[in-house]
Amino acid sequence: MDPDCVNCGAPDTARYELMVRNTTHEGVPLCEECYEAISDELDEA
Amino acid sequence: MIFGDITVLHVDDDAAIRDLTAEFLEAVDDTIDVRSEPDPNAVPARLDAEPLDCVVSDFHMPECTGLELCSAVRNEHPWLPFILFTSERGEELAEDALSRGATDFVRKATGTHHYTILANRITIAVTRHRAIQRLREVDALPNGWPPAAATPDRETSRTSESEPEGGFDS
Numbered sequence: 001m002d003p004d005c006v007n008c009g010a011p012d013t014a015r016y017e018l019m020v021r022n023t024t025h026e027g028v029p030l031c032e033e034c035y036e037a038i039s040d041e042l043d044e045a
Numbered sequence: 046m047i048f049g050d051i052t053v054l055h056v057d058d059d060a061a062i063r064d065l066t067a068e069f070l071e072a073v074d075d076t077i078d079v080r081s082e083p084d085p086n087a088v089p090a091r092l093d094a095e096p097l098d099c100v101v102s103d104f105h106m107p108e109c110t111g112l113e114l115c116s117a118v119r120n121e122h123p124w125l126p127f128i129l130f131t132s133e134r135g136e137e138l139a140e141d142a143l144s145r146g147a148t149d150f151v152r153k154a155t156g157t158h159h160y161t162i163l164a165n166r167i168t169i170a171v172t173r174h175r176a177i178q179r180l181r182e183v184d185a186l187p188n189g190w191p192p193a194a195a196t197p198d199r200e201t202s203r204t205s206e207s208e209p210e211g212g213f214d215s
């Protein structure tokens with residue numbers, strides 16, 4: 001069973017790669033909405 | 046200083062969430078400095094060693110729950126702002142957190158707006174705590190207040206339970 005979204009707790013997740021604070025986090029379980037919102041915010045930063 | 050910079054200790058076993066929380070909190074409010082800690086058992090020692098203004102904790106962690114951490118922190122630091130930051134649902138958890146001495150309870154939601162809400166709650170909690178400390182220093186608090194078994198702002202603390210999804214637009 002896939003883990004819940006680490007950002008919001010939603011059950012429907014996929015694994016994504018995130019680059020935050022010069023660190024690459026691989027296989028982060030996120031729902032699609034959270035991934036898009038986080039990616040947008042990180043791109044703006 | 047009541048309105049100075051704020052140093053937060055964020056406790057979460059997930060490395061990505063630790064970095065995301067630090068990134069977004071510091072982006073929302075440049076007076077907030079976030080330090081991260083993966084191990085809740087290390088928190089008491091860090092509180093003794095570092096000048097921290099607030100603890101923000103996840104609920105589900107392998108070593109212990111955020112509620113257990115709150116109780117452990119309260120043993121040595123009865124007034125330090127402690128905020129439970131979780132995606133857990135249910136009014137019971139919020140009530141349990143506040144009854145254990147948590148200062149506030151912020152619920153994670155879809156997107157990133159909950160980081161803005163968390164930053165606001167941190168600022169409110171720390172500013173209130175500093176103001177009470179200042180009143181205590183000048184001996185301006187009534188005798189026996191705040192009561193030992195309660196956080197100073199328990200009676201007026203607002204939880205996310207009554208908020209719409211994603212919180213208020215404050």
